[in-house]
Amino acid sequence: MQKKAALVRSTVPLALAGLLLAGCSAGEQSPEPADSDATLRVNFGQFPENWSPGQEMEGGPLRIPYETLLAPAVDGEPQPFLATEYELTDEAITLTLRDDVTFHDGEPFNAEAVATNVEFVKNSATAYAGPLQAIESVDVVDEFTVRLNLVAPTPSIANTLTTRVLPIGSPAAIEDGSIAQTPVGTSPWAYDEEQSVLGTRMIFSEFEDYWGETPGFANIELVAIEEAESVAAALTSGEIDVSDVEPDVLPRFEGTSIETLQYPAIRNNLFFFDRGPGGVFEDVELRQAVCTAINVQQLAEIESDILAAKQHFAEGEVGYNPDITGYPHDLDEAQDLYAEAGSPSVQLDMVAAPYNAQQIEIFMTQASELGDFNVSVQTLPPPQYNSEWNSGRYALGLSSNDESTPFEWYSAWFAADAPGNPAGVESDELRAAADAAIAAGSSEEADALWAEVTKIIADEALTCAHARGLETLAWNTETVSGVDAPDELWEPKLVNFRELTPAQ
Numbered sequence: 001m002q003k004k005a006a007l008v009r010s011t012v013p014l015a016l017a018g019l020l021l022a023g024c025s026a027g028e029q030s031p032e033p034a035d036s037d038a039t040l041r042v043n044f045g046q047f048p049e050n051w052s053p054g055q056e057m058e059g060g061p062l063r064i065p066y067e068t069l070l071a072p073a074v075d076g077e078p079q080p081f082l083a084t085e086y087e088l089t090d091e092a093i094t095l096t097l098r099d100d101v102t103f104h105d106g107e108p109f110n111a112e113a114v115a116t117n118v119e120f121v122k123n124s125a126t127a128y129a130g131p132l133q134a135i136e137s138v139d140v141v142d143e144f145t146v147r148l149n150l151v152a153p154t155p156s157i158a159n160t161l162t163t164r165v166l167p168i169g170s171p172a173a174i175e176d177g178s179i180a181q182t183p184v185g186t187s188p189w190a191y192d193e194e195q196s197v198l199g200t201r202m203i204f205s206e207f208e209d210y211w212g213e214t215p216g217f218a219n220i221e222l223v224a225i226e227e228a229e230s231v232a233a234a235l236t237s238g239e240i241d242v243s244d245v246e247p248d249v250l251p252r253f254e255g256t257s258i259e260t261l262q263y264p265a266i267r268n269n270l271f272f273f274d275r276g277p278g279g280v281f282e283d284v285e286l287r288q289a290v291c292t293a294i295n296v297q298q299l300a301e302i303e304s305d306i307l308a309a310k311q312h313f314a315e316g317e318v319g320y321n322p323d324i325t326g327y328p329h330d331l332d333e334a335q336d337l338y339a340e341a342g343s344p345s346v347q348l349d350m351v352a353a354p355y356n357a358q359q360i361e362i363f364m365t366q367a368s369e370l371g372d373f374n375v376s377v378q379t380l381p382p383p384q385y386n387s388e389w390n391s392g393r394y395a396l397g398l399s400s401n402d403e404s405t406p407f408e409w410y411s412a413w414f415a416a417d418a419p420g421n422p423a424g425v426e427s428d429e430l431r432a433a434a435d436a437a438i439a440a441g442s443s444e445e446a447d448a449l450w451a452e453v454t455k456i457i458a459d460e461a462l463t464c465a466h467a468r469g470l471e472t473l474a475w476n477t478e479t480v481s482g483v484d485a486p487d488e489l490w491e492p493k494l495v496n497f498r499e500l501t502p503a504q
Contacts, residue, residue, distance in 0.1 A: 153441025392422030
Protein backbone atom coordinates (compact mmCIF):
# COMPACT_ATOMS: atom_id res chain seq x y z
CA MET A 1 0.00 0.00 0.00
CA GLN A 2 1.11 3.55 -0.61
CA LYS A 3 2.02 5.71 2.35
CA LYS A 4 0.81 9.28 2.55
CA ALA A 5 3.61 11.79 2.34
CA ALA A 6 4.87 12.96 5.71
CA LEU A 7 4.22 16.57 6.55
CA VAL A 8 6.45 19.09 8.27
CA ARG A 9 4.92 22.42 9.30
CA SER A 10 6.73 25.46 10.60
CA THR A 11 6.01 29.07 11.35
CA VAL A 12 9.52 29.77 10.09
CA PRO A 13 10.02 28.93 6.38
CA LEU A 14 11.80 25.71 5.49
CA ALA A 15 13.03 25.08 1.97
CA LEU A 16 12.81 25.16 -1.78
CA ALA A 17 11.22 24.41 -4.98
CA GLY A 18 8.11 25.07 -6.98
CA LEU A 19 4.47 25.79 -6.15
CA LEU A 20 0.91 25.73 -6.87
CA LEU A 21 -2.33 24.29 -6.09
CA ALA A 22 -4.48 21.31 -6.66
CA GLY A 23 -7.98 20.00 -7.04
CA CYS A 24 -10.34 18.85 -4.34
CA SER A 25 -9.93 15.46 -2.73
CA ALA A 26 -13.02 13.32 -2.87
CA GLY A 27 -15.23 13.19 0.17
CA GLU A 28 -14.12 16.62 1.41
CA GLN A 29 -16.64 19.45 1.72
CA SER A 30 -15.62 22.67 0.04
CA PRO A 31 -15.57 25.69 2.34
CA GLU A 32 -18.33 28.27 2.28
CA PRO A 33 -17.25 31.20 0.13
CA ALA A 34 -16.07 34.06 2.33
CA ASP A 35 -16.24 36.60 -0.47
CA SER A 36 -17.86 35.99 -3.85
CA ASP A 37 -15.40 38.41 -5.47
CA ALA A 38 -12.25 37.17 -3.71
CA THR A 39 -9.18 36.57 -5.88
CA LEU A 40 -6.31 34.28 -4.89
CA ARG A 41 -3.01 35.62 -6.19
CA VAL A 42 -0.57 32.80 -6.88
CA ASN A 43 2.98 32.78 -8.19
CA PHE A 44 4.05 29.83 -10.34
CA GLY A 45 7.38 31.06 -11.69
CA GLN A 46 6.50 30.27 -15.28
CA PHE A 47 3.44 29.30 -17.25
CA PRO A 48 2.96 25.92 -18.97
CA GLU A 49 4.04 25.99 -22.60
CA ASN A 50 1.22 23.66 -23.58
CA TRP A 51 -2.05 23.26 -21.66
CA SER A 52 -3.21 20.17 -23.56
CA PRO A 53 -4.16 17.11 -21.49
CA GLY A 54 -1.21 14.76 -21.08
CA GLN A 55 1.46 17.41 -21.53
CA GLU A 56 4.34 17.89 -19.10
CA MET A 57 3.24 20.52 -16.58
CA GLU A 58 3.12 20.84 -12.84
CA GLY A 59 0.08 19.47 -11.07
CA GLY A 60 -0.76 22.83 -9.57
CA PRO A 61 -1.49 24.94 -12.65
CA LEU A 62 -3.04 21.91 -14.34
CA ARG A 63 -5.63 21.64 -11.58
CA ILE A 64 -6.77 25.24 -11.88
CA PRO A 65 -8.84 24.67 -15.06
CA TYR A 66 -8.97 20.86 -15.09
CA GLU A 67 -10.46 18.06 -13.04
CA THR A 68 -9.91 14.30 -13.09
CA LEU A 69 -12.28 11.34 -13.26
CA LEU A 70 -11.28 10.11 -9.82
CA ALA A 71 -9.57 11.78 -6.86
CA PRO A 72 -7.28 10.49 -4.12
CA ALA A 73 -8.55 10.26 -0.56
CA VAL A 74 -6.45 10.50 2.56
CA ASP A 75 -6.07 6.70 2.66
CA GLY A 76 -4.84 6.68 -0.94
CA GLU A 77 -7.85 4.83 -2.35
CA PRO A 78 -9.36 6.42 -5.48
CA GLN A 79 -12.66 8.14 -4.84
CA PRO A 80 -15.39 9.59 -7.11
CA PHE A 81 -14.92 13.00 -8.72
CA LEU A 82 -16.11 13.54 -12.31
CA ALA A 83 -17.02 9.87 -12.17
CA THR A 84 -19.53 8.98 -9.44
CA GLU A 85 -18.45 5.34 -9.23
CA TYR A 86 -16.28 2.78 -10.94
CA GLU A 87 -15.93 -0.99 -11.25
CA LEU A 88 -12.52 -2.52 -11.88
CA THR A 89 -12.00 -6.03 -13.21
CA ASP A 90 -9.04 -7.72 -14.86
CA GLU A 91 -10.55 -6.84 -18.25
CA ALA A 92 -11.75 -3.25 -17.83
CA ILE A 93 -12.56 -0.32 -15.63
CA THR A 94 -16.11 0.94 -16.08
CA LEU A 95 -16.95 4.44 -14.90
CA THR A 96 -20.33 6.02 -14.27
CA LEU A 97 -20.04 9.73 -14.96
CA ARG A 98 -21.73 12.76 -13.45
CA ASP A 99 -24.63 13.95 -15.60
CA ASP A 100 -24.55 17.60 -14.49
CA VAL A 101 -21.11 18.74 -15.69
CA THR A 102 -20.41 21.30 -18.42
CA PHE A 103 -17.07 22.37 -19.87
CA HIS A 104 -16.10 26.04 -19.70
CA ASP A 105 -16.89 26.43 -23.42
CA GLY A 106 -20.39 25.01 -23.00
CA GLU A 107 -19.55 21.55 -24.35
CA PRO A 108 -21.25 18.70 -22.44
CA PHE A 109 -19.21 16.35 -20.27
CA ASN A 110 -20.12 12.77 -21.15
CA ALA A 111 -18.68 9.42 -22.15
CA GLU A 112 -17.75 10.69 -25.62
CA ALA A 113 -15.72 13.49 -24.02
CA VAL A 114 -13.86 11.00 -21.83
CA ALA A 115 -13.13 8.81 -24.86
CA THR A 116 -11.73 11.82 -26.74
CA ASN A 117 -9.40 12.66 -23.85
CA VAL A 118 -8.17 9.08 -23.37
CA GLU A 119 -7.46 8.62 -27.06
CA PHE A 120 -5.75 12.02 -27.33
CA VAL A 121 -3.38 11.44 -24.42
CA LYS A 122 -2.71 7.81 -25.32
CA ASN A 123 -2.16 8.23 -29.05
CA SER A 124 -0.52 11.66 -29.27
CA ALA A 125 3.04 12.64 -28.45
CA THR A 126 2.20 13.41 -24.82
CA ALA A 127 4.31 13.10 -21.69
CA TYR A 128 1.82 10.72 -20.08
CA ALA A 129 0.97 8.44 -22.98
CA GLY A 130 2.87 5.59 -21.28
CA PRO A 131 0.48 4.83 -18.41
CA LEU A 132 -2.48 4.83 -20.80
CA GLN A 133 -0.95 2.12 -22.97
CA ALA A 134 -2.66 -0.21 -20.50
CA ILE A 135 -5.92 0.78 -22.21
CA GLU A 136 -6.60 -1.27 -25.34
CA SER A 137 -9.81 0.48 -26.38
CA VAL A 138 -12.63 2.68 -25.11
CA ASP A 139 -16.32 1.79 -25.25
CA VAL A 140 -18.99 4.45 -24.93
CA VAL A 141 -21.59 2.29 -23.20
CA ASP A 142 -24.15 5.07 -22.98
CA GLU A 143 -24.13 8.84 -22.53
CA PHE A 144 -22.75 8.70 -19.00
CA THR A 145 -21.02 5.31 -18.87
CA VAL A 146 -17.60 4.63 -20.32
CA ARG A 147 -15.59 1.43 -20.27
CA LEU A 148 -11.81 1.43 -20.62
CA ASN A 149 -10.82 -2.02 -21.88
CA LEU A 150 -7.43 -3.12 -20.58
CA VAL A 151 -4.63 -4.85 -22.43
CA ALA A 152 -4.00 -6.94 -19.30
CA PRO A 153 -4.95 -6.80 -15.62
CA THR A 154 -3.94 -3.33 -14.43
CA PRO A 155 -4.75 -2.82 -10.75
CA SER A 156 -3.15 0.65 -10.81
CA ILE A 157 -5.48 2.09 -13.44
CA ALA A 158 -7.89 3.64 -10.93
CA ASN A 159 -4.97 5.37 -9.22
CA THR A 160 -3.76 6.61 -12.61
CA LEU A 161 -7.09 8.34 -13.13
CA THR A 162 -6.53 10.45 -9.99
CA THR A 163 -3.27 11.91 -11.29
CA ARG A 164 -2.15 14.47 -13.87
CA VAL A 165 -1.98 11.66 -16.44
CA LEU A 166 -5.56 12.36 -17.56
CA PRO A 167 -7.01 15.81 -16.85
CA ILE A 168 -10.29 16.11 -18.70
CA GLY A 169 -10.42 18.85 -21.32
CA SER A 170 -13.09 20.05 -23.71
CA PRO A 171 -13.29 17.72 -26.73
CA ALA A 172 -14.02 20.68 -29.01
CA ALA A 173 -10.88 22.50 -27.84
CA ILE A 174 -8.84 19.31 -28.21
CA GLU A 175 -10.07 18.70 -31.73
CA ASP A 176 -9.41 22.24 -33.00
CA GLY A 177 -6.05 22.45 -31.16
CA SER A 178 -6.89 25.63 -29.25
CA ILE A 179 -6.54 23.84 -25.89
CA ALA A 180 -2.76 24.01 -26.21
CA GLN A 181 -2.82 27.72 -25.39
CA THR A 182 -6.32 28.14 -23.96
CA PRO A 183 -7.14 25.56 -21.28
CA VAL A 184 -10.79 24.51 -21.18
CA GLY A 185 -11.87 22.16 -18.41
CA THR A 186 -14.68 21.63 -15.92
CA SER A 187 -13.30 23.25 -12.75
CA PRO A 188 -14.72 26.20 -10.75
CA TRP A 189 -12.29 28.52 -12.58
CA ALA A 190 -12.45 29.23 -16.31
CA TYR A 191 -9.56 30.85 -18.16
CA ASP A 192 -10.35 34.50 -18.92
CA GLU A 193 -8.36 35.38 -22.01
CA GLU A 194 -9.62 38.99 -22.16
CA GLN A 195 -8.36 39.85 -18.67
CA SER A 196 -5.11 37.92 -19.00
CA VAL A 197 -1.85 39.47 -20.17
CA LEU A 198 0.28 37.18 -22.35
CA GLY A 199 3.42 36.11 -20.51
CA THR A 200 2.60 38.22 -17.43
CA ARG A 201 -0.54 36.96 -15.75
CA MET A 202 -3.32 34.49 -16.35
CA ILE A 203 -6.77 35.13 -14.92
CA PHE A 204 -9.13 32.28 -14.10
CA SER A 205 -12.57 33.62 -13.27
CA GLU A 206 -15.53 32.07 -11.49
CA PHE A 207 -17.35 29.55 -13.70
CA GLU A 208 -21.00 30.17 -12.95
CA ASP A 209 -22.18 26.81 -14.31
CA TYR A 210 -19.81 24.79 -12.14
CA TRP A 211 -21.37 21.52 -11.01
CA GLY A 212 -19.94 21.47 -7.48
CA GLU A 213 -19.64 23.61 -4.38
CA THR A 214 -18.40 27.17 -4.75
CA PRO A 215 -14.81 27.43 -3.50
CA GLY A 216 -13.56 30.02 -1.03
CA PHE A 217 -11.88 32.07 -3.77
CA ALA A 218 -14.03 32.90 -6.77
CA ASN A 219 -11.06 33.83 -8.95
CA ILE A 220 -7.39 32.92 -9.32
CA GLU A 221 -4.70 35.21 -10.68
CA LEU A 222 -1.61 33.30 -11.78
CA VAL A 223 1.64 35.21 -12.18
CA ALA A 224 5.18 34.27 -13.14
CA ILE A 225 7.80 35.76 -10.84
CA GLU A 226 11.03 33.77 -11.20
CA GLU A 227 13.71 35.58 -9.19
CA ALA A 228 13.82 34.36 -5.58
CA GLU A 229 14.23 37.77 -3.91
CA SER A 230 11.40 39.18 -5.97
CA VAL A 231 9.14 36.32 -4.89
CA ALA A 232 9.97 36.95 -1.21
CA ALA A 233 9.31 40.65 -1.61
CA ALA A 234 5.98 40.01 -3.34
CA LEU A 235 4.89 37.73 -0.50
CA THR A 236 5.85 40.05 2.34
CA SER A 237 4.40 43.13 0.64
CA GLY A 238 1.07 41.40 0.03
CA GLU A 239 1.40 41.50 -3.76
CA ILE A 240 0.84 37.73 -3.92
CA ASP A 241 -0.81 35.34 -1.47
CA VAL A 242 1.08 32.10 -1.99
CA SER A 243 4.25 30.95 -3.72
CA ASP A 244 7.17 28.57 -3.61
CA VAL A 245 10.32 29.82 -1.91
CA GLU A 246 14.04 29.14 -2.04
CA PRO A 247 16.35 28.63 0.95
CA ASP A 248 18.34 31.82 0.63
CA VAL A 249 15.27 34.02 1.15
CA LEU A 250 13.87 32.22 4.19
CA PRO A 251 15.33 34.64 6.76
CA ARG A 252 13.25 37.40 5.20
CA PHE A 253 10.07 35.77 6.52
CA GLU A 254 11.06 35.77 10.18
CA GLY A 255 8.76 37.98 12.21
CA THR A 256 6.31 38.40 9.32
CA SER A 257 2.88 36.96 8.57
CA ILE A 258 4.37 34.45 6.15
CA GLU A 259 3.99 30.81 7.16
CA THR A 260 5.43 27.77 5.40
CA LEU A 261 4.70 24.12 4.86
CA GLN A 262 7.05 21.45 3.58
CA TYR A 263 6.34 18.00 2.15
CA PRO A 264 8.19 15.44 0.00
CA ALA A 265 6.99 16.09 -3.53
CA ILE A 266 9.69 15.43 -6.08
CA ARG A 267 11.61 12.29 -6.95
CA ASN A 268 14.00 12.45 -9.85
CA ASN A 269 16.73 10.38 -11.37
CA LEU A 270 19.07 10.07 -14.32
CA PHE A 271 17.85 8.28 -17.47
CA PHE A 272 20.04 6.75 -20.16
CA PHE A 273 18.00 7.33 -23.32
CA ASP A 274 20.50 6.40 -26.03
CA ARG A 275 20.94 2.75 -25.10
CA GLY A 276 19.86 1.08 -28.34
CA PRO A 277 22.17 -0.79 -30.75
CA GLY A 278 25.15 1.44 -31.43
CA GLY A 279 23.96 3.96 -28.88
CA VAL A 280 26.28 5.80 -26.51
CA PHE A 281 24.91 3.87 -23.52
CA GLU A 282 24.28 0.50 -25.12
CA ASP A 283 26.92 -1.06 -22.84
CA VAL A 284 25.56 -1.83 -19.36
CA GLU A 285 29.06 -1.46 -17.86
CA LEU A 286 29.21 2.15 -19.06
CA ARG A 287 25.83 2.90 -17.52
CA GLN A 288 26.91 1.25 -14.28
CA ALA A 289 30.15 3.24 -14.35
CA VAL A 290 28.27 6.54 -14.58
CA CYS A 291 25.91 5.49 -11.79
CA THR A 292 28.78 4.51 -9.51
CA ALA A 293 30.67 7.75 -10.22
CA ILE A 294 27.72 9.91 -9.14
CA ASN A 295 27.52 10.84 -5.46
CA VAL A 296 23.93 11.85 -4.63
CA GLN A 297 24.84 12.34 -0.98
CA GLN A 298 27.20 15.15 -1.95
CA LEU A 299 24.29 16.91 -3.60
CA ALA A 300 22.18 16.40 -0.47
CA GLU A 301 24.88 18.09 1.60
CA ILE A 302 24.78 21.12 -0.69
CA GLU A 303 21.02 21.36 -1.14
CA SER A 304 19.24 20.91 2.17
CA ASP A 305 15.93 20.05 0.54
CA ILE A 306 17.34 17.00 -1.29
CA LEU A 307 17.39 13.47 0.14
CA ALA A 308 19.51 10.72 -1.39
CA ALA A 309 17.68 7.48 -2.26
CA LYS A 310 18.61 4.07 -3.62
CA GLN A 311 15.51 3.51 -5.74
CA HIS A 312 12.43 5.19 -7.16
CA PHE A 313 9.86 3.73 -4.77
CA ALA A 314 9.77 4.48 -1.06
CA GLU A 315 9.45 1.80 1.58
CA GLY A 316 5.79 0.85 1.91
CA GLU A 317 4.99 1.52 -1.75
CA VAL A 318 4.36 -1.27 -4.24
CA GLY A 319 7.54 -1.58 -6.29
CA TYR A 320 9.91 -1.03 -3.37
CA ASN A 321 12.54 -3.77 -3.23
CA PRO A 322 14.75 -4.01 -0.10
CA ASP A 323 17.36 -5.90 -2.13
CA ILE A 324 18.10 -2.88 -4.31
CA THR A 325 21.34 -1.41 -3.01
CA GLY A 326 21.60 1.31 -5.63
CA TYR A 327 25.04 2.39 -6.79
CA PRO A 328 27.07 3.58 -3.79
CA HIS A 329 29.65 6.14 -4.83
CA ASP A 330 33.00 4.47 -5.48
CA LEU A 331 35.22 6.19 -8.02
CA ASP A 332 37.72 3.33 -8.22
CA GLU A 333 34.92 0.85 -8.95
CA ALA A 334 33.40 3.30 -11.44
CA GLN A 335 36.69 3.62 -13.32
CA ASP A 336 37.08 -0.16 -13.40
CA LEU A 337 33.60 -0.47 -14.95
CA TYR A 338 34.49 2.28 -17.42
CA ALA A 339 37.57 0.31 -18.43
CA GLU A 340 35.47 -2.85 -18.84
CA ALA A 341 33.25 -0.85 -21.18
CA GLY A 342 36.31 -0.09 -23.30
CA SER A 343 37.06 3.39 -21.92
CA PRO A 344 34.98 5.08 -24.64
CA SER A 345 35.34 8.74 -25.48
CA VAL A 346 32.00 10.31 -24.58
CA GLN A 347 31.18 13.86 -25.68
CA LEU A 348 27.52 14.77 -25.10
CA ASP A 349 25.07 17.61 -24.71
CA MET A 350 22.42 17.64 -21.99
CA VAL A 351 19.73 20.12 -21.00
CA ALA A 352 18.71 21.44 -17.60
CA ALA A 353 16.17 23.87 -16.17
CA PRO A 354 16.98 26.61 -13.65
CA TYR A 355 15.57 24.48 -10.83
CA ASN A 356 17.76 21.42 -11.50
CA ALA A 357 20.79 22.93 -13.24
CA GLN A 358 23.00 22.73 -10.14
CA GLN A 359 22.06 19.09 -9.57
CA ILE A 360 22.82 18.13 -13.16
CA GLU A 361 26.10 20.08 -13.19
CA ILE A 362 27.22 18.33 -10.00
CA PHE A 363 26.35 14.90 -11.33
CA MET A 364 28.04 15.46 -14.69
CA THR A 365 31.16 16.87 -13.02
CA GLN A 366 31.32 13.71 -10.92
CA ALA A 367 30.83 11.53 -14.02
CA SER A 368 33.66 13.36 -15.81
CA GLU A 369 36.09 11.79 -13.33
CA LEU A 370 35.61 8.48 -15.16
CA GLY A 371 38.07 9.52 -17.85
CA ASP A 372 37.30 10.85 -21.33
CA PHE A 373 33.71 11.55 -20.39
CA ASN A 374 32.43 15.07 -20.99
CA VAL A 375 28.86 16.37 -20.91
CA SER A 376 28.02 19.95 -21.83
CA VAL A 377 24.96 21.18 -19.91
CA GLN A 378 22.71 23.88 -21.38
CA THR A 379 20.08 25.52 -19.17
CA LEU A 380 16.77 26.17 -20.91
CA PRO A 381 13.61 28.00 -19.80
CA PRO A 382 11.35 25.53 -17.97
CA PRO A 383 8.67 25.25 -20.69
CA GLN A 384 11.28 24.48 -23.35
CA TYR A 385 13.13 22.12 -21.03
CA ASN A 386 9.94 20.22 -20.19
CA SER A 387 9.30 19.54 -23.86
CA GLU A 388 12.86 18.58 -24.80
CA TRP A 389 14.71 16.81 -21.98
CA ASN A 390 13.17 13.38 -22.73
CA SER A 391 12.38 13.91 -26.40
CA GLY A 392 15.14 11.57 -27.61
CA ARG A 393 17.33 14.42 -28.78
CA TYR A 394 19.68 13.88 -25.84
CA ALA A 395 21.44 10.71 -24.74
CA LEU A 396 21.01 11.59 -21.07
CA GLY A 397 18.21 13.25 -19.15
CA LEU A 398 17.30 14.06 -15.58
CA SER A 399 13.99 15.29 -14.28
CA SER A 400 11.21 14.44 -11.88
CA ASN A 401 9.03 11.41 -12.50
CA ASP A 402 6.04 11.08 -10.24
CA GLU A 403 4.70 7.68 -11.25
CA SER A 404 3.43 6.19 -7.99
CA THR A 405 2.95 2.59 -9.15
CA PRO A 406 5.51 0.29 -10.77
CA PHE A 407 3.22 -0.44 -13.69
CA GLU A 408 3.05 3.27 -14.53
CA TRP A 409 6.78 3.72 -14.04
CA TYR A 410 7.67 0.74 -16.24
CA SER A 411 5.13 1.76 -18.91
CA ALA A 412 6.34 5.36 -18.99
CA TRP A 413 10.11 4.79 -19.16
CA PHE A 414 11.31 1.23 -19.68
CA ALA A 415 8.92 -0.83 -21.81
CA ALA A 416 10.02 -1.11 -25.43
CA ASP A 417 7.12 1.12 -26.48
CA ALA A 418 7.33 3.52 -23.54
CA PRO A 419 7.26 7.24 -24.47
CA GLY A 420 10.31 7.75 -22.22
CA ASN A 421 12.29 5.04 -24.03
CA PRO A 422 13.15 6.65 -27.39
CA ALA A 423 15.65 3.86 -28.13
CA GLY A 424 12.78 1.35 -28.10
CA VAL A 425 14.86 -1.38 -26.49
CA GLU A 426 14.03 -3.69 -23.61
CA SER A 427 15.85 -6.78 -22.38
CA ASP A 428 14.12 -10.16 -22.58
CA GLU A 429 14.52 -10.51 -18.81
CA LEU A 430 12.78 -7.22 -18.09
CA ARG A 431 9.98 -7.88 -20.56
CA ALA A 432 9.30 -11.33 -19.10
CA ALA A 433 9.29 -10.01 -15.54
CA ALA A 434 6.92 -7.17 -16.43
CA ASP A 435 4.61 -9.50 -18.34
CA ALA A 436 4.41 -11.77 -15.30
CA ALA A 437 3.68 -8.86 -12.97
CA ILE A 438 1.00 -7.45 -15.26
CA ALA A 439 -0.64 -10.87 -15.63
CA ALA A 440 -0.75 -11.23 -11.84
CA GLY A 441 -3.19 -8.31 -11.64
CA SER A 442 -4.15 -7.64 -8.04
CA SER A 443 -3.25 -11.10 -6.74
CA GLU A 444 -1.09 -11.66 -3.66
CA GLU A 445 1.87 -12.47 -5.90
CA ALA A 446 1.75 -9.18 -7.80
CA ASP A 447 3.68 -7.05 -5.30
CA ALA A 448 6.66 -9.43 -5.27
CA LEU A 449 6.64 -9.65 -9.05
CA TRP A 450 6.71 -5.87 -9.42
CA ALA A 451 9.56 -5.69 -6.91
CA GLU A 452 11.46 -8.03 -9.23
CA VAL A 453 10.79 -5.68 -12.16
CA THR A 454 12.25 -2.71 -10.30
CA LYS A 455 15.26 -4.82 -9.29
CA ILE A 456 15.99 -5.64 -12.94
CA ILE A 457 15.69 -1.97 -13.87
CA ALA A 458 18.24 -1.17 -11.17
CA ASP A 459 20.59 -4.03 -12.10
CA GLU A 460 20.58 -3.03 -15.76
CA ALA A 461 21.32 0.58 -14.72
CA LEU A 462 18.54 1.93 -16.90
CA THR A 463 18.25 4.73 -14.37
CA CYS A 464 20.07 5.77 -11.20
CA ALA A 465 21.10 8.78 -9.08
CA HIS A 466 17.77 8.85 -7.27
CA ALA A 467 17.05 12.01 -5.33
CA ARG A 468 13.95 13.14 -3.47
CA GLY A 469 13.05 16.78 -3.13
CA LEU A 470 11.12 18.53 -0.42
CA GLU A 471 8.57 21.10 -1.55
CA THR A 472 8.10 24.29 0.43
CA LEU A 473 5.05 26.48 0.07
CA ALA A 474 4.84 29.91 1.65
CA TRP A 475 1.69 31.94 2.16
CA ASN A 476 0.54 35.14 3.75
CA THR A 477 -1.63 34.30 6.75
CA GLU A 478 -3.18 37.77 6.62
CA THR A 479 -4.75 37.05 3.23
CA VAL A 480 -5.28 33.30 2.93
CA SER A 481 -5.99 30.32 5.17
CA GLY A 482 -6.53 26.59 4.69
CA VAL A 483 -3.18 25.73 3.09
CA ASP A 484 -2.29 22.09 3.68
CA ALA A 485 -0.24 19.32 2.10
CA PRO A 486 -1.92 17.66 -0.90
CA ASP A 487 -3.34 14.14 -0.94
CA GLU A 488 -1.73 13.61 -4.34
CA LEU A 489 1.55 11.77 -3.84
CA TRP A 490 4.85 12.97 -5.29
CA GLU A 491 3.48 15.99 -7.13
CA PRO A 492 5.19 19.34 -6.58
CA LYS A 493 3.49 22.70 -6.47
CA LEU A 494 0.24 21.53 -4.99
CA VAL A 495 -2.19 22.95 -2.48
CA ASN A 496 -5.88 22.22 -2.51
CA PHE A 497 -7.34 25.39 -4.05
CA ARG A 498 -10.82 24.44 -2.96
CA GLU A 499 -9.95 24.39 0.72
CA LEU A 500 -8.46 27.88 0.69
CA THR A 501 -10.43 30.82 2.00
CA PRO A 502 -9.66 34.50 2.51
CA ALA A 503 -8.22 35.05 5.98
CA GLN A 504 -10.70 36.50 8.44
